[in-house]
Amino acid sequence: MPALEVAGLHKRYGRVHALRGVSFAVEPGEVFGYLGPNGAGKTTTLRILLGLARADRGAARLLGEPPGRPASRERIGFLPGELRLHGGMTGRALLDHFARFRPARPPLLRERLLAALDLKESDLARRVKWLSHGTRQKVGLVIAMQHDPDVVLLDEPTSGLDPLVQQGFRDLVRELAARGRAILFSSHVLSEVEAVCGRVAVLRAGALLAVEEIEALRARLVRRLEARFRGAAPGDLAALPGVTRAEVAGSAATLWLQGDVNPLLRRLAGCEVEHLVFPEPELEDVFLDLYRGGGGPA
Amino acid sequence: MRNLLRLLLARHAAYVLVSGLLLGGFQWLICAVVASTDVTGALGTLVQSLPPLAQTMVSEQFFGGFSKASLLAFGWAHPIAQAVGAALAIVLATQAVAGESEAGTIELTLGQPIARRTYLAAHVAFALAVLAFVTLAGLAGTIAGGRFYGLEPFRVTALARLGLDYLALQAALFGVTLMFSAFGREGGRVALFGFLAALVSYLVHVIGTMWDGWRPLVPYTLHAYYVPKDLLVGGAGVARPAATLLAVALGGLLVAWWRFRRRDLP
Numbered sequence: 061m062p063a064l065e066v067a068g069l070h071k072r073y074g075r076v077h078a079l080r081g082v083s084f085a086v087e088p089g090e091v092f093g094y095l096g097p098n099g100a101g102k103t104t105t106l107r108i109l110l111g112l113a114r115a116d117r118g119a120a121r122l123l124g125e126p127p128g129r130p131a132s133r134e135r136i137g138f139l140p141g142e143l144r145l146h147g148g149m150t151g152r153a154l155l156d157h158f159a160r161f162r163p164a165r166p167p168l169l170r171e172r173l174l175a176a177l178d179l180k181e182s183d184l185a186r187r188v189k190w191l192s193h194g195t196r197q198k199v200g201l202v203i204a205m206q207h208d209p210d211v212v213l214l215d216e217p218t219s220g221l222d223p224l225v226q227q228g229f230r231d232l233v234r235e236l237a238a239r240g241r242a243i244l245f246s247s248h249v250l251s252e253v254e255a256v257c258g259r260v261a262v263l264r265a266g267a268l269l270a271v272e273e274i275e276a277l278r279a280r281l282v283r284r285l286e287a288r289f290r291g292a293a294p295g296d297l298a299a300l301p302g303v304t305r306a307e308v309a310g311s312a313a314t315l316w317l318q319g320d321v322n323p324l325l326r327r328l329a330g331c332e333v334e335h336l337v338f339p340e341p342e343l344e345d346v347f348l349d350l351y352r353g354g355g356g357p358a
Numbered sequence: 359m360r361n362l363l364r365l366l367l368a369r370h371a372a373y374v375l376v377s378g379l380l381l382g383g384f385q386w387l388i389c390a391v392v393a394s395t396d397v398t399g400a401l402g403t404l405v406q407s408l409p410p411l412a413q414t415m416v417s418e419q420f421f422g423g424f425s426k427a428s429l430l431a432f433g434w435a436h437p438i439a440q441a442v443g444a445a446l447a448i449v450l451a452t453q454a455v456a457g458e459s460e461a462g463t464i465e466l467t468l469g470q471p472i473a474r475r476t477y478l479a480a481h482v483a484f485a486l487a488v489l490a491f492v493t494l495a496g497l498a499g500t501i502a503g504g505r506f507y508g509l510e511p512f513r514v515t516a517l518a519r520l521g522l523d524y525l526a527l528q529a530a531l532f533g534v535t536l537m538f539s540a541f542g543r544e545g546g547r548v549a550l551f552g553f554l555a556a557l558v559s560y561l562v563h564v565i566g567t568m569w570d571g572w573r574p575l576v577p578y579t580l581h582a583y584y585v586p587k588d589l590l591v592g593g594a595g596v597a598r599p600a601a602t603l604l605a606v607a608l609g610g611l612l613v614a615w616w617r618f619r620r621r622d623l624p
Binding site for chain 1: 472
Protein backbone atom coordinates (compact mmCIF):
# COMPACT_ATOMS: atom_id res chain seq x y z
CA MET A 61 0.00 0.00 0.00
CA PRO A 62 1.40 3.44 -0.89
CA ALA A 63 2.07 5.76 2.02
CA LEU A 64 0.20 8.46 0.19
CA GLU A 65 -1.64 8.57 -3.07
CA VAL A 66 -3.48 11.16 -5.14
CA ALA A 67 -5.49 10.28 -8.23
CA GLY A 68 -6.98 12.68 -10.72
CA LEU A 69 -7.05 15.64 -8.36
CA HIS A 70 -8.82 18.72 -9.66
CA LYS A 71 -9.17 21.93 -7.72
CA ARG A 72 -10.39 25.37 -8.70
CA TYR A 73 -10.24 28.59 -6.71
CA GLY A 74 -12.77 30.74 -8.54
CA ARG A 75 -11.39 31.19 -12.04
CA VAL A 76 -7.98 29.78 -11.16
CA HIS A 77 -7.53 26.11 -12.00
CA ALA A 78 -5.08 25.18 -9.24
CA LEU A 79 -4.87 21.43 -10.00
CA ARG A 80 -5.67 19.65 -13.25
CA GLY A 81 -5.85 15.90 -12.79
CA VAL A 82 -2.78 15.35 -10.63
CA SER A 83 -1.93 11.71 -9.86
CA PHE A 84 1.04 10.14 -8.11
CA ALA A 85 1.87 7.82 -5.24
CA VAL A 86 4.67 7.74 -2.68
CA GLU A 87 5.86 4.45 -1.25
CA PRO A 88 7.23 3.84 2.26
CA GLY A 89 10.97 4.44 2.36
CA GLU A 90 10.86 6.89 -0.51
CA VAL A 91 11.88 10.55 -0.66
CA PHE A 92 9.61 11.92 -3.35
CA GLY A 93 10.30 15.34 -4.84
CA TYR A 94 7.38 17.56 -5.73
CA LEU A 95 8.89 20.17 -7.97
CA GLY A 96 7.30 23.25 -9.44
CA PRO A 97 7.44 27.02 -9.42
CA ASN A 98 5.50 29.09 -6.92
CA GLY A 99 1.78 28.89 -7.66
CA ALA A 100 2.08 25.56 -9.49
CA GLY A 101 -0.32 23.80 -7.09
CA LYS A 102 2.13 22.06 -4.74
CA THR A 103 0.74 23.59 -1.56
CA THR A 104 -2.84 22.94 -2.70
CA THR A 105 -2.00 19.25 -3.14
CA LEU A 106 -0.56 19.07 0.37
CA ARG A 107 -3.60 20.83 1.81
CA ILE A 108 -5.92 18.36 0.11
CA LEU A 109 -3.89 15.46 1.49
CA LEU A 110 -4.28 16.90 4.99
CA GLY A 111 -7.99 17.63 4.61
CA LEU A 112 -7.46 21.39 4.86
CA ALA A 113 -8.86 21.88 1.36
CA ARG A 114 -11.32 19.77 -0.61
CA ALA A 115 -10.68 18.51 -4.10
CA ASP A 116 -13.37 19.26 -6.68
CA ARG A 117 -12.69 15.88 -8.26
CA GLY A 118 -10.31 13.01 -7.70
CA ALA A 119 -9.18 11.17 -4.60
CA ALA A 120 -6.41 11.40 -2.05
CA ARG A 121 -5.36 8.87 0.56
CA LEU A 122 -2.87 9.12 3.39
CA LEU A 123 -1.80 5.77 4.84
CA GLY A 124 -4.88 4.27 3.23
CA GLU A 125 -7.27 6.75 4.86
CA PRO A 126 -9.15 9.55 3.13
CA PRO A 127 -8.02 13.05 4.12
CA GLY A 128 -9.67 14.92 6.93
CA ARG A 129 -9.73 12.07 9.43
CA PRO A 130 -7.79 13.07 12.52
CA ALA A 131 -6.64 9.47 12.99
CA SER A 132 -4.76 9.55 9.68
CA ARG A 133 -2.88 12.67 10.80
CA GLU A 134 -1.69 10.91 13.95
CA ARG A 135 1.13 9.34 11.91
CA ILE A 136 1.81 12.37 9.73
CA GLY A 137 4.33 15.16 10.07
CA PHE A 138 3.66 18.42 8.28
CA LEU A 139 5.62 21.57 7.59
CA PRO A 140 3.59 24.31 5.84
CA GLY A 141 5.19 26.33 3.07
CA GLU A 142 4.42 29.59 4.79
CA LEU A 143 5.19 28.62 8.33
CA ARG A 144 3.43 30.79 10.91
CA LEU A 145 3.84 29.99 14.56
CA HIS A 146 2.25 31.38 17.71
CA GLY A 147 4.76 34.17 18.27
CA GLY A 148 4.06 34.69 21.95
CA MET A 149 5.24 31.21 22.94
CA THR A 150 8.83 30.11 23.40
CA GLY A 151 10.26 27.57 21.00
CA ARG A 152 10.34 24.93 23.74
CA ALA A 153 6.70 25.59 24.75
CA LEU A 154 5.67 25.34 21.12
CA LEU A 155 7.43 21.99 20.63
CA ASP A 156 5.70 20.68 23.76
CA HIS A 157 2.35 22.06 22.62
CA PHE A 158 2.49 20.21 19.31
CA ALA A 159 3.86 17.06 20.93
CA ARG A 160 0.80 16.94 23.19
CA PHE A 161 -1.47 16.45 20.17
CA ARG A 162 -0.06 12.91 19.89
CA PRO A 163 0.10 11.39 23.36
CA ALA A 164 0.65 7.95 21.85
CA ARG A 165 3.69 9.12 19.86
CA PRO A 166 6.16 10.84 22.17
CA PRO A 167 8.72 13.20 20.60
CA LEU A 168 11.48 10.60 20.45
CA LEU A 169 13.30 12.31 17.59
CA ARG A 170 13.39 15.77 19.13
CA GLU A 171 16.92 15.73 20.50
CA ARG A 172 18.29 14.18 17.30
CA LEU A 173 16.57 16.89 15.25
CA LEU A 174 17.77 19.70 17.51
CA ALA A 175 21.32 18.49 17.04
CA ALA A 176 21.06 18.00 13.28
CA LEU A 177 19.50 21.42 12.78
CA ASP A 178 21.86 23.12 15.21
CA LEU A 179 18.96 24.46 17.25
CA LYS A 180 20.29 25.63 20.58
CA GLU A 181 18.65 25.70 23.98
CA SER A 182 19.05 29.48 24.01
CA ASP A 183 16.98 29.67 20.79
CA LEU A 184 14.26 27.51 22.29
CA ALA A 185 14.11 29.67 25.40
CA ARG A 186 13.19 32.78 23.36
CA ARG A 187 9.72 33.74 22.18
CA VAL A 188 9.17 32.61 18.62
CA LYS A 189 8.37 36.12 17.40
CA TRP A 190 11.93 37.18 18.25
CA LEU A 191 13.57 34.33 16.31
CA SER A 192 15.06 34.74 12.83
CA HIS A 193 13.27 33.26 9.83
CA GLY A 194 15.79 30.43 9.61
CA THR A 195 15.47 29.54 13.30
CA ARG A 196 11.68 29.57 13.07
CA GLN A 197 11.97 27.22 10.10
CA LYS A 198 14.10 24.88 12.22
CA VAL A 199 11.45 24.92 14.95
CA GLY A 200 8.86 24.08 12.27
CA LEU A 201 10.95 21.13 11.08
CA VAL A 202 11.25 19.78 14.62
CA ILE A 203 7.47 20.12 15.07
CA ALA A 204 6.94 18.21 11.82
CA MET A 205 9.27 15.32 12.62
CA GLN A 206 9.78 15.06 16.39
CA HIS A 207 7.20 12.28 16.76
CA ASP A 208 8.92 10.12 14.12
CA PRO A 209 5.98 10.17 11.67
CA ASP A 210 5.38 7.48 9.08
CA VAL A 211 4.72 10.10 6.40
CA VAL A 212 6.32 13.53 6.31
CA LEU A 213 4.89 16.33 4.16
CA LEU A 214 7.44 19.10 3.76
CA ASP A 215 6.59 22.26 1.85
CA GLU A 216 9.74 24.23 0.98
CA PRO A 217 11.56 22.79 4.00
CA THR A 218 14.98 24.36 3.46
CA SER A 219 13.70 27.91 3.11
CA GLY A 220 15.91 30.14 5.24
CA LEU A 221 18.33 27.39 6.32
CA ASP A 222 22.03 28.02 5.84
CA PRO A 223 23.94 25.54 3.61
CA LEU A 224 25.57 23.62 6.46
CA VAL A 225 22.23 23.07 8.19
CA GLN A 226 20.66 22.15 4.85
CA GLN A 227 23.23 19.37 4.54
CA GLY A 228 22.43 18.10 8.04
CA PHE A 229 18.75 18.21 7.22
CA ARG A 230 19.20 16.23 4.02
CA ASP A 231 21.14 13.55 5.91
CA LEU A 232 18.27 13.37 8.36
CA VAL A 233 15.71 12.98 5.58
CA ARG A 234 17.74 10.16 4.05
CA GLU A 235 18.00 8.52 7.45
CA LEU A 236 14.22 8.68 7.92
CA ALA A 237 13.65 7.20 4.48
CA ALA A 238 16.13 4.40 5.24
CA ARG A 239 13.92 3.54 8.22
CA GLY A 240 10.89 3.18 5.96
CA ARG A 241 9.38 6.65 6.33
CA ALA A 242 7.77 8.23 3.27
CA ILE A 243 8.71 11.82 2.60
CA LEU A 244 7.03 14.21 0.21
CA PHE A 245 9.52 16.99 -0.42
CA SER A 246 7.90 19.93 -2.11
CA SER A 247 10.18 22.61 -3.50
CA HIS A 248 10.70 25.08 -6.31
CA VAL A 249 14.48 24.61 -6.21
CA LEU A 250 15.69 21.92 -8.57
CA SER A 251 19.08 21.38 -6.92
CA GLU A 252 17.44 20.69 -3.54
CA VAL A 253 15.17 18.04 -4.97
CA GLU A 254 18.05 16.56 -6.95
CA ALA A 255 20.17 16.31 -3.81
CA VAL A 256 17.80 14.27 -1.72
CA CYS A 257 14.98 12.72 -3.73
CA GLY A 258 14.80 9.38 -5.51
CA ARG A 259 11.78 10.20 -7.66
CA VAL A 260 10.24 13.45 -8.65
CA ALA A 261 6.95 14.81 -9.92
CA VAL A 262 7.19 17.99 -11.94
CA LEU A 263 4.21 20.29 -11.70
CA ARG A 264 3.40 23.41 -13.62
CA ALA A 265 0.21 25.50 -13.65
CA GLY A 266 -1.62 22.71 -11.83
CA ALA A 267 -0.68 19.99 -14.32
CA LEU A 268 1.83 17.18 -13.86
CA LEU A 269 4.47 17.28 -16.57
CA ALA A 270 6.32 14.15 -15.46
CA VAL A 271 6.78 11.65 -12.67
CA GLU A 272 10.14 9.98 -13.00
CA GLU A 273 13.35 8.84 -11.35
CA ILE A 274 15.69 11.68 -10.49
CA GLU A 275 18.38 10.04 -12.66
CA ALA A 276 16.08 10.18 -15.66
CA LEU A 277 15.31 13.82 -14.98
CA ARG A 278 19.00 14.57 -14.55
CA ALA A 279 19.78 12.84 -17.86
CA ARG A 280 17.15 14.92 -19.64
CA LEU A 281 18.19 18.12 -18.02
CA VAL A 282 20.01 20.64 -20.20
CA ARG A 283 22.72 22.22 -18.06
CA ARG A 284 24.61 25.36 -18.86
CA LEU A 285 28.38 25.63 -18.55
CA GLU A 286 30.41 28.82 -18.79
CA ALA A 287 34.14 28.63 -19.55
CA ARG A 288 36.88 31.15 -20.17
CA PHE A 289 40.15 30.06 -21.75
CA ARG A 290 43.66 31.45 -21.89
CA GLY A 291 43.65 32.33 -25.51
CA ALA A 292 40.88 31.54 -27.98
CA ALA A 293 38.20 29.02 -27.10
CA PRO A 294 38.49 25.70 -29.01
CA GLY A 295 36.39 25.64 -32.17
CA ASP A 296 35.17 22.06 -31.85
CA LEU A 297 33.14 22.39 -28.64
CA ALA A 298 29.77 22.37 -30.38
CA ALA A 299 30.56 19.03 -31.98
CA LEU A 300 31.29 17.20 -28.69
CA PRO A 301 28.84 14.49 -27.53
CA GLY A 302 26.14 15.93 -25.22
CA VAL A 303 26.65 19.54 -26.27
CA THR A 304 23.32 20.70 -27.65
CA ARG A 305 24.29 24.30 -28.20
CA ALA A 306 27.43 26.44 -27.99
CA GLU A 307 28.05 30.17 -28.05
CA VAL A 308 31.71 31.10 -28.45
CA ALA A 309 33.02 34.66 -28.35
CA GLY A 310 36.81 35.06 -28.22
CA SER A 311 38.12 33.33 -25.13
CA ALA A 312 34.67 32.78 -23.59
CA ALA A 313 32.27 29.95 -24.32
CA THR A 314 28.78 29.13 -23.05
CA LEU A 315 27.71 25.53 -23.63
CA TRP A 316 24.42 23.70 -23.08
CA LEU A 317 24.89 20.05 -22.17
CA GLN A 318 22.58 17.11 -21.86
CA GLY A 319 23.51 13.75 -20.32
CA ASP A 320 27.08 12.66 -19.71
CA VAL A 321 29.44 15.54 -18.97
CA ASN A 322 32.67 13.49 -19.22
CA PRO A 323 33.41 13.85 -22.96
CA LEU A 324 33.37 17.62 -22.52
CA LEU A 325 35.52 17.51 -19.39
CA ARG A 326 38.07 15.32 -21.18
CA ARG A 327 38.22 17.85 -24.00
CA LEU A 328 38.59 20.75 -21.59
CA ALA A 329 41.39 18.94 -19.78
CA GLY A 330 43.52 19.48 -22.88
CA CYS A 331 42.94 23.24 -22.82
CA GLU A 332 44.23 26.08 -20.69
CA VAL A 333 41.04 26.90 -18.77
CA GLU A 334 41.01 30.09 -16.76
CA HIS A 335 37.52 29.90 -15.33
CA LEU A 336 34.81 27.24 -15.35
CA VAL A 337 31.34 27.39 -13.80
CA PHE A 338 28.10 25.34 -13.87
CA PRO A 339 25.38 27.79 -12.84
CA GLU A 340 22.41 26.48 -10.83
CA PRO A 341 20.06 24.77 -13.31
CA GLU A 342 16.88 26.74 -13.84
CA LEU A 343 13.50 25.15 -13.35
CA GLU A 344 12.47 26.69 -16.66
CA ASP A 345 15.08 24.49 -18.39
CA VAL A 346 13.32 21.40 -17.03
CA PHE A 347 9.98 22.63 -18.28
CA LEU A 348 11.31 23.44 -21.72
CA ASP A 349 12.82 19.99 -21.98
CA LEU A 350 9.63 18.28 -20.78
CA TYR A 351 7.49 20.25 -23.24
CA ARG A 352 9.88 19.44 -26.05
CA GLY A 353 9.77 15.78 -25.10
CA GLY A 354 5.98 15.68 -25.27
CA GLY A 355 5.64 15.64 -21.51
CA GLY A 356 3.45 18.74 -21.47
CA PRO A 357 0.08 18.87 -19.83
CA ALA A 358 -2.80 17.11 -21.52
CA MET B 359 -9.33 19.74 23.24
CA ARG B 360 -7.44 20.29 26.50
CA ASN B 361 -4.31 21.19 24.57
CA LEU B 362 -6.16 23.83 22.57
CA LEU B 363 -7.80 25.23 25.70
CA ARG B 364 -4.40 25.51 27.32
CA LEU B 365 -3.08 27.40 24.29
CA LEU B 366 -6.07 29.76 24.27
CA LEU B 367 -5.68 30.44 27.97
CA ALA B 368 -1.98 31.22 27.53
CA ARG B 369 -2.73 33.58 24.67
CA HIS B 370 -5.70 35.44 26.14
CA ALA B 371 -5.13 35.25 29.91
CA ALA B 372 -3.95 38.83 30.26
CA TYR B 373 -6.81 40.24 28.17
CA VAL B 374 -9.41 38.20 30.05
CA LEU B 375 -7.98 39.26 33.39
CA VAL B 376 -7.98 42.93 32.39
CA SER B 377 -11.58 42.65 31.14
CA GLY B 378 -12.66 41.07 34.43
CA LEU B 379 -10.89 43.74 36.46
CA LEU B 380 -12.37 46.45 34.27
CA LEU B 381 -15.96 45.26 34.63
CA GLY B 382 -15.57 44.49 38.34
CA GLY B 383 -13.83 47.81 38.95
CA PHE B 384 -16.48 49.70 37.01
CA GLN B 385 -19.31 48.17 39.05
CA TRP B 386 -17.41 48.94 42.25
CA LEU B 387 -17.04 52.52 41.03
CA ILE B 388 -20.77 52.77 40.35
CA CYS B 389 -21.40 51.67 43.95
CA ALA B 390 -18.95 54.31 45.16
CA VAL B 391 -20.65 57.03 43.10
CA VAL B 392 -24.13 56.02 44.23
CA ALA B 393 -23.08 55.87 47.91
CA SER B 394 -20.96 58.97 48.13
CA THR B 395 -22.98 61.57 46.24
CA ASP B 396 -26.60 62.54 46.04
CA VAL B 397 -26.81 61.33 42.46
CA THR B 398 -30.54 60.89 42.71
CA GLY B 399 -31.13 64.53 43.67
CA ALA B 400 -28.62 65.86 41.17
CA LEU B 401 -30.09 63.85 38.32
CA GLY B 402 -33.61 64.84 39.36
CA THR B 403 -32.66 68.51 39.09
CA LEU B 404 -30.92 67.88 35.78
CA VAL B 405 -33.84 65.97 34.33
CA GLN B 406 -36.32 68.69 35.29
CA SER B 407 -34.44 71.09 33.05
CA LEU B 408 -34.92 68.77 30.02
CA PRO B 409 -37.88 68.73 27.58
CA PRO B 410 -40.68 66.32 28.63
CA LEU B 411 -39.76 63.60 26.07
CA ALA B 412 -36.14 63.61 27.19
CA GLN B 413 -37.24 63.59 30.85
CA THR B 414 -39.15 60.36 30.27
CA MET B 415 -36.32 58.77 28.35
CA VAL B 416 -33.56 59.66 30.79
CA SER B 417 -35.41 58.93 34.00
CA GLU B 418 -37.37 55.83 33.00
CA GLN B 419 -35.51 54.15 30.17
CA PHE B 420 -31.98 54.64 31.41
CA PHE B 421 -32.28 54.85 35.15
CA GLY B 422 -35.66 53.28 35.80
CA GLY B 423 -36.51 56.04 38.18
CA PHE B 424 -33.92 57.44 40.56
CA SER B 425 -33.68 54.87 43.32
CA LYS B 426 -30.21 53.74 44.35
CA ALA B 427 -30.99 50.21 43.17
CA SER B 428 -31.98 51.47 39.73
CA LEU B 429 -28.78 53.47 39.49
CA LEU B 430 -26.79 50.34 40.32
CA ALA B 431 -28.75 48.54 37.60
CA PHE B 432 -27.84 51.37 35.25
CA GLY B 433 -24.20 50.46 35.93
CA TRP B 434 -24.89 47.20 34.12
CA ALA B 435 -26.70 48.88 31.24
CA HIS B 436 -23.95 51.48 30.85
CA PRO B 437 -22.10 51.39 27.51
CA ILE B 438 -18.79 50.74 29.28
CA ALA B 439 -20.15 47.63 31.01
CA GLN B 440 -21.57 46.39 27.71
CA ALA B 441 -18.44 47.26 25.73
CA VAL B 442 -16.15 45.25 28.00
CA GLY B 443 -18.05 42.01 27.43
CA ALA B 444 -18.85 42.72 23.79
CA ALA B 445 -15.21 43.47 22.92
CA LEU B 446 -14.08 40.19 24.48
CA ALA B 447 -16.81 38.21 22.72
CA ILE B 448 -16.04 39.81 19.35
CA VAL B 449 -12.27 39.40 19.65
CA LEU B 450 -12.49 35.73 20.65
CA ALA B 451 -14.94 34.89 17.85
CA THR B 452 -12.85 36.79 15.29
CA GLN B 453 -9.67 35.02 16.33
CA ALA B 454 -11.24 31.56 16.27
CA VAL B 455 -11.32 31.13 12.50
CA ALA B 456 -10.67 34.30 10.47
CA GLY B 457 -7.95 35.59 12.77
CA GLU B 458 -6.11 32.27 12.83
CA SER B 459 -6.53 31.94 9.07
CA GLU B 460 -5.11 35.38 8.47
CA ALA B 461 -2.23 34.73 10.85
CA GLY B 462 -1.60 31.39 9.11
CA THR B 463 -1.49 29.42 12.35
CA ILE B 464 -4.66 27.44 11.66
CA GLU B 465 -2.92 25.45 8.90
CA LEU B 466 -0.33 23.94 11.22
CA THR B 467 -2.87 23.40 14.01
CA LEU B 468 -5.37 21.56 11.81
CA GLY B 469 -2.48 19.60 10.28
CA GLN B 470 -2.37 17.84 13.66
CA PRO B 471 -4.67 14.96 14.62
CA ILE B 472 -7.60 17.07 15.74
CA ALA B 473 -11.03 17.24 14.13
CA ARG B 474 -12.49 20.54 13.01
CA ARG B 475 -15.40 20.04 15.40
CA THR B 476 -12.95 19.68 18.28
CA TYR B 477 -11.16 22.83 17.19
CA LEU B 478 -14.38 24.88 17.03
CA ALA B 479 -15.76 23.34 20.23
CA ALA B 480 -12.58 24.33 22.08
CA HIS B 481 -12.94 27.93 20.94
CA VAL B 482 -16.63 28.03 21.91
CA ALA B 483 -16.01 26.42 25.30
CA PHE B 484 -13.15 28.78 26.03
CA ALA B 485 -15.16 31.85 25.04
CA LEU B 486 -18.16 30.87 27.18
CA ALA B 487 -15.90 30.13 30.13
CA VAL B 488 -14.04 33.44 30.00
CA LEU B 489 -17.24 35.42 29.37
CA ALA B 490 -18.70 33.74 32.44
CA PHE B 491 -15.56 34.67 34.37
CA VAL B 492 -15.86 38.32 33.34
CA THR B 493 -19.56 38.32 34.24
CA LEU B 494 -18.76 36.91 37.67
CA ALA B 495 -16.03 39.53 38.13
CA GLY B 496 -18.60 42.24 37.38
CA LEU B 497 -21.08 40.75 39.83
CA ALA B 498 -18.32 40.51 42.42
CA GLY B 499 -17.69 44.23 41.88
CA THR B 500 -21.36 45.02 42.49
CA ILE B 501 -21.56 42.81 45.60
CA ALA B 502 -18.25 43.91 47.11
CA GLY B 503 -18.84 47.59 46.28
CA GLY B 504 -22.34 47.46 47.74
CA ARG B 505 -21.07 45.92 50.97
CA PHE B 506 -18.13 48.25 51.23
CA TYR B 507 -20.26 51.35 50.81
CA GLY B 508 -23.16 50.02 52.89
CA LEU B 509 -25.73 49.92 50.08
CA GLU B 510 -28.80 47.76 50.36
CA PRO B 511 -27.79 44.41 48.83
CA PHE B 512 -29.56 42.83 45.88
CA ARG B 513 -31.00 39.39 46.30
CA VAL B 514 -28.71 36.61 45.08
CA THR B 515 -31.38 35.36 42.69
CA ALA B 516 -31.68 38.82 41.12
CA LEU B 517 -27.92 39.01 40.64
CA ALA B 518 -27.88 35.49 39.20
CA ARG B 519 -30.58 36.47 36.71
CA LEU B 520 -28.63 39.57 35.74
CA GLY B 521 -25.44 37.55 35.31
CA LEU B 522 -27.22 35.03 33.10
CA ASP B 523 -28.71 37.80 30.96
CA TYR B 524 -25.35 39.59 30.58
CA LEU B 525 -23.65 36.33 29.69
CA ALA B 526 -26.40 35.47 27.19
CA LEU B 527 -25.98 38.86 25.46
CA GLN B 528 -22.24 38.35 25.10
CA ALA B 529 -22.80 34.76 23.94
CA ALA B 530 -25.17 36.07 21.26
CA LEU B 531 -22.55 38.58 20.08
CA PHE B 532 -19.97 35.79 20.10
CA GLY B 533 -22.24 33.52 18.04
CA VAL B 534 -23.03 36.21 15.47
CA THR B 535 -19.35 37.18 15.10
CA LEU B 536 -18.28 33.53 14.94
CA MET B 537 -20.65 33.13 12.01
CA PHE B 538 -18.85 35.98 10.20
CA SER B 539 -15.52 34.49 11.25
CA ALA B 540 -16.33 31.10 9.75
CA PHE B 541 -16.90 32.76 6.39
CA GLY B 542 -13.97 35.17 6.58
CA ARG B 543 -10.24 35.20 6.05
CA GLU B 544 -9.43 38.64 7.41
CA GLY B 545 -9.66 39.22 11.14
CA GLY B 546 -10.03 42.98 10.86
CA ARG B 547 -13.02 42.77 8.58
CA VAL B 548 -14.75 40.14 10.71
CA ALA B 549 -14.18 42.18 13.87
CA LEU B 550 -15.66 45.20 12.10
CA PHE B 551 -18.78 43.23 11.15
CA GLY B 552 -19.12 41.96 14.73
CA PHE B 553 -18.68 45.46 16.12
CA LEU B 554 -21.22 46.89 13.65
CA ALA B 555 -23.74 44.19 14.57
CA ALA B 556 -23.38 45.10 18.24
CA LEU B 557 -23.47 48.82 17.60
CA VAL B 558 -26.50 48.71 15.30
CA SER B 559 -28.36 46.55 17.80
CA TYR B 560 -27.54 48.95 20.63
CA LEU B 561 -28.39 52.13 18.70
CA VAL B 562 -31.64 50.80 17.26
CA HIS B 563 -32.64 49.73 20.75
CA VAL B 564 -31.80 53.10 22.30
CA ILE B 565 -33.49 55.11 19.54
CA GLY B 566 -36.46 52.74 19.49
CA THR B 567 -37.08 53.30 23.19
CA MET B 568 -37.14 57.09 22.65
CA TRP B 569 -38.90 57.39 19.33
CA ASP B 570 -42.13 55.66 18.36
CA GLY B 571 -41.10 55.54 14.71
CA TRP B 572 -38.44 52.94 15.48
CA ARG B 573 -40.24 51.20 18.33
CA PRO B 574 -41.40 48.27 16.13
CA LEU B 575 -37.73 47.50 15.44
CA VAL B 576 -36.78 47.12 19.09
CA PRO B 577 -37.80 43.45 19.47
CA TYR B 578 -35.42 42.60 16.61
CA THR B 579 -32.37 43.93 18.48
CA LEU B 580 -30.25 41.82 20.81
CA HIS B 581 -30.25 44.59 23.39
CA ALA B 582 -34.03 44.44 23.77
CA TYR B 583 -33.44 41.17 25.64
CA TYR B 584 -30.79 42.55 27.94
CA VAL B 585 -32.83 44.06 30.77
CA PRO B 586 -30.73 44.68 33.92
CA LYS B 587 -33.20 47.20 35.35
CA ASP B 588 -36.15 44.78 35.03
CA LEU B 589 -34.14 41.95 36.55
CA LEU B 590 -32.59 43.84 39.45
CA VAL B 591 -35.34 46.29 40.32
CA GLY B 592 -38.52 45.03 38.70
CA GLY B 593 -38.08 41.39 39.72
CA ALA B 594 -38.72 40.21 36.17
CA GLY B 595 -37.91 36.67 35.07
CA VAL B 596 -34.84 35.99 32.97
CA ALA B 597 -36.06 32.90 31.12
CA ARG B 598 -37.50 34.60 28.04
CA PRO B 599 -34.80 37.23 27.38
CA ALA B 600 -31.95 34.81 28.09
CA ALA B 601 -33.56 32.07 25.98
CA THR B 602 -33.93 34.49 23.07
CA LEU B 603 -30.30 35.59 23.29
CA LEU B 604 -29.04 32.02 23.68
CA ALA B 605 -31.12 30.99 20.67
CA VAL B 606 -29.34 33.68 18.62
CA ALA B 607 -26.01 32.40 19.96
CA LEU B 608 -26.90 28.84 19.03
CA GLY B 609 -28.07 29.90 15.57
CA GLY B 610 -24.77 31.70 14.98
CA LEU B 611 -22.81 28.67 16.17
CA LEU B 612 -24.73 26.30 13.91
CA VAL B 613 -24.20 28.46 10.83
CA ALA B 614 -20.53 28.85 11.78
CA TRP B 615 -20.13 25.09 12.11
CA TRP B 616 -21.97 24.45 8.82
CA ARG B 617 -19.52 26.75 7.03
CA PHE B 618 -16.37 25.83 8.94
CA ARG B 619 -16.66 22.09 8.35
CA ARG B 620 -16.82 22.66 4.57
CA ARG B 621 -14.47 25.52 3.91
CA ASP B 622 -10.93 25.41 2.58
CA LEU B 623 -8.26 26.53 5.00
CA PRO B 624 -6.52 28.83 5.53
